[in-house]
Amino acid sequence: MTGVQTCALPISEEGLYHEQFTCTVETDLDAAAFKQSWQAIVDRHAVLRSAFAWEGMDRPVQIVHRQAQLSWTEGDWRMIGDTEQAQRLDLLLQDDFERGIDLSSTPPMRMYLIRTAEETHTFVWSFHHIVLDGWCLRIVLKEFRELYDAICAGREPELMPAQPYRAYIDLLEQRDTESARAFWEHTLAGFESTTTIPGRPSAARRGCGELRLQLPARLSAALQTLARQHKLTLNTIMQGAWALLLSRYNQSDDVVFGATVSGRPADLPGVESIIGLFINTMPVRVR
Secondary structure, three states, X not given: OOEEEEOOOOOOXXXXXXXXXXXXXXXXXXXXXXXXXXXXXXHHOHHHHEEEEOOOOOOOEEEEXXXXXXXXXXXXXXXXXXXXXXXXXXXXXXXXXXXXOOOOOOOOEEEEXXXXXXXXXXXXXXXXXXXXXXXXXXXXXHHHHHHHHHHHHOXXXXXXXXXXXXXXXXXXXXXXXXXXXXXXXXXXXXXXXXXXXXXXXXXXXXXXXXXXXXXXXXXXXXXXXXXXXXXXXXXXXXXXHHHHHHHHHHOOOOEEEEEEEOOOOOOOOOHHHOOXXXXXXXXXXXX
């Protein structure tokens, strides 16, 4: 092992932070080079070689290993039809999700490469959100492409040295926690109630999923115009609408809800290229 640091584990319903990235690769793929490139990604970024321990301890710790062998599964479905392939993929994703991610093992992710035609593969990358946020996906995929091309061409990859996630942890440890506590005590002073959604399922019945709603072009244009007129982002408009909705549901003119922010500090050199979890959920109070 190369290091141990304290951390905060996400406490949630099972599977809420289990991510599955799926894509179709249409090319004459070198499966061995493909796997080797992903192993190089794990070797390159310490946060992807992490395990987490908390049982019997005062607080959770993140344990970074010097080496971590990628969990890799390959399959060949060329002999079955498209319909059965789709059914098998659904079952694979379901089984993988139900299996969960063991945070005590490293790395906290799994990969599947399934050949579905002569020059077509389905790739599934299953990982826990604790080591990656959405910003990281673009960085990782860009690095993977350079590594894969280099391996296939028999040359050294043209990549800058990886920026360590440890630098972010060090920055957090240097910050003044007392001033932060004073800020939030002032911001949330006097808020005593709980903002709820009537009819929300109990914790035992709750799960996770995705709901997509496509707004008509006319309404989308009107929202964009409204945002420009008031020099706001669409995200701010939507948060305002959400606050009004919660206000009416709770019959209160003072509500608090959580909003996820990217959390990458501008004063950390190279932060835009660091792989790791930076998102945070902050309380938003609207009167």
